[in-house]
Amino acid sequence: MSVYKDEQRGTWYCMFRYNDWTGRQKQKCKRGFKTKREAKEYEEQFMHTTEADMNMKVGAFVETYFRDKQGELKERSIKNKRYMIERHILPYFENKSMNEITPADIIQWQNKMREAGYSQTYLRMLQNQMTALFTHASNIYNLTNNPCKKVKKMGKSDADKMDFWTYEEYQQFINTIEAGSRYYVLFEILFWTGMRIGELLALLKSDVNFQENKISISKTYYRAEGKDVITTPKTEQSVRTIDIPEFLTQEIKEYCNKLYEFPDSERLFPIVGEAVQHKMVRHIQRAGVKKIRVHDLRHSACAYLAHQGVAPMVIKERMGHKDIKITLNTYGHLYPNEQKKVADMLNRKRNEASSENAPAGNRDISGTD
Numbered sequence: 001m002s003v004y005k006d007e008q009r010g011t012w013y014c015m016f017r018y019n020d021w022t023g024r025q026k027q028k029c030k031r032g033f034k035t036k037r038e039a040k041e042y043e044e045q046f047m048h049t050t051e052a053d054m055n056m057k058v059g060a061f062v063e064t065y066f067r068d069k070q071g072e073l074k075e076r077s078i079k080n081k082r083y084m085i086e087r088h089i090l091p092y093f094e095n096k097s098m099n100e101i102t103p104a105d106i107i108q109w110q111n112k113m114r115e116a117g118y119s120q121t122y123l124r125m126l127q128n129q130m131t132a133l134f135t136h137a138s139n140i141y142n143l144t145n146n147p148c149k150k151v152k153k154m155g156k157s158d159a160d161k162m163d164f165w166t167y168e169e170y171q172q173f174i175n176t177i178e179a180g181s182r183y184y185v186l187f188e189i190l191f192w193t194g195m196r197i198g199e200l201l202a203l204l205k206s207d208v209n210f211q212e213n214k215i216s217i218s219k220t221y222y223r224a225e226g227k228d229v230i231t232t233p234k235t236e237q238s239v240r241t242i243d244i245p246e247f248l249t250q251e252i253k254e255y256c257n258k259l260y261e262f263p264d265s266e267r268l269f270p271i272v273g274e275a276v277q278h279k280m281v282r283h284i285q286r287a288g289v290k291k292i293r294v295h296d297l298r299h300s301a302c303a304y305l306a307h308q309g310v311a312p313m314v315i316k317e318r319m320g321h322k323d324i325k326i327t328l329n330t331y332g333h334l335y336p337n338e339q340k341k342v343a344d345m346l347n348r349k350r351n352e353a354s355s356e357n358a359p360a361g362n363r364d365i366s367g368t369d
Helices: 036-050 058-069 075-088 103-115 120-141 167-174 182-193 197-201 246-258 273-287 296-307 312-319 324-334 338-357
Strands: 003-006 011-019 025-033 214-217 220-224 227-231 240-243
Touching: 003 036, 011 036, 025 036, 036 058, 058 075, 058 120, 075 120, 075 220, 075 227, 103 120, 167 182, 167 273, 167 296, 182 197, 182 246, 182 273, 182 296, 197 220, 197 273, 220 273, 240 312, 296 312, 296 324, 312 324
Parallel strands: none
Antiparallel strands: 003 011, 011 025, 214 240, 220 227
């Protein structure tokens, strides 16, 4: 027997032995269960986990998943994933065994999520969390049938409509902010570089090469539970050095010169993302331009480059996208005139070839002696 009554507390506890992942035998004790049945169920689920048995409940497997991913995912990613899984997946599947969930169960869950009225991009994010759980179970713990493979993904990876400002709209906005001020320089960097807000808020003075007009991006900032956190960027490709226009270098330099004895190791903008968003909202109202998010300044930067004819591969490297597909899928539609240019080029080449191959008597010889 491995389940016992705690006479002193009036609760139940379980105590049992198991082999850990190294094969070493250990003892586990867990107290505080209201009933004998709860204590026994805990022991069974714990044993399923250590034995990689897909009879384990989804709730137990979620803990296994995050344990396995601890060294791979960033703390912020784990927090976001946990939130989505605990709020949108566990209420439907927590007490079901991994190997008993069917494609029909996944479809019913998808319908519930759609009925909740979430955006297409959020639905795809939820789908990705569900798929990640079952893919991990299949690849690592030999789950025989992955129900997500037989079901069409819900949602869309990209929004139906991408919000961004034109150059004129941005100028209308930035003109409402005092030139040379903290927020003026901050928004200038966001628009002309397209960097993420977390990347900008992590910038140090030493990250700016004033001689060569370059900014090095090697970290990102966010606020978690009242504490400032600086960590590596979103992906390996996000670590990059980008060239900036001379006028932007000068604006940053003049801003730094105003800061008395400003050390190279301090953040250029010691504020939080929410403060930037609030400031942006106020000046959007003053400027009378359409409302967009801070992150949409990144889209605005890409849109401006695309309309200037900058190649997608160059935009990919400048933005720090992980894959060229991200650039093309997100911003490809901003190249509306490219097909017309191709058709015009083909027409011109055909006419040139026809002219060269025409009989001498039919050629245009005007202007010759």
